[in-house]
Amino acid sequence: MSLASTIRMVLAPPHPAGRPFIWGGAALALVGLFLTKWLFWPALLFTLFCLYFFRDPERVTPTRHQVVVSPADGRVVLVGSAVPPPELGLGDQPLPRIAVFLSVLDVHVNRIPVAGVVTRIAYRAGLFLNAALDKASEDNERNALVVRMTDGRDVAVVQIAGLIARRIVCTVREGDRLEAGERFGIIRFGSRTDVYLPPGTKLLALPGQIMTGGETVIAELPALVTT
Known part of the structure; x- marks a missing residue:
């Protein structure tokens, strides 16, 4: 830079x-x-x-349809598979997941990872454990969104409160149509953002990698097979 x-x-x-x-x-x-x-x-x-x-810089988002951009600035702490939050209604089978930890020095504005319509928003009260821990995705306060792409596939993004975060802000509503990279909220003072992706997605992010929200490509969706 x-x-x-x-x-x-x-x-x-x-x-x-x-x-x-x-x-x-x-x-x-x-x-x-x-x-x-x-x-x-x-x-x-x-x-x-x-x-x-609270700085909110502008970002330039890649326009390729099959790519997923990071929903947040920060460091990748988890790459693998996990069961999505039950309140999202995405089933109980593990899905590809990437988790980004935001320190108090990172930009905390969250951005939509793919273009689509917000079909579900679900808030869950919880604890304020260290957001870098794996169990924070289950125990901490969180706000989760499902974004349905034009091809019918769902991508979920979860805002997770951290050790000193006490306020999750979501600025979109169910039914809103958003482009990849658009702002959808912010988490105050340290947090984590998880992305759950469709089966077969190629995960490109690596643990320890530094993300730029709305710009860094973290995954590539599989091409749909048409008959």
Whole structure:
């Protein structure tokens, strides 16, 4: 990444979900400016951190129909097969899954991995375990979506709250038609995003690989056999 690209990403406008934190921190800093530096400096640092954390840079998404893009920035922690969350109604058989862990330094805006219609959104309350752990997909608070592609195949993406995350924001509704790479939500302060894919999907991501949400290709869907 070039220096100019890095600067544009760091200085990207914040996601609307961050505005209460940013304005709140700025207000405290302003009060502290006139009262005491012990309030001003922590409030200023908090405001600057929120500006960085909630940054929402633009992304260029590949347009090939058969590819799946990462739904989040971060590090791949799991690649393999797993049973999808039961609330999605995708059955009890393991499906190809890729899990991306987001640290507090990553962009936390989530993006749709494939183009299609949102057919189901299901929220489940839960714990706040370390999102890098495998069991976090079962025990943690989560919000899951099913996206049905034009060819009838389903792809699921799950927002999972992490150790210090306490708020999952989903900005789309059932019935919305979205393009690959479009924003659909954000998770505040550390989290994980899982993608469940159709059987036969070729997984291209590797554990430890760094993802760029909406841009990095993580899988290739199998071609449909027509008769």
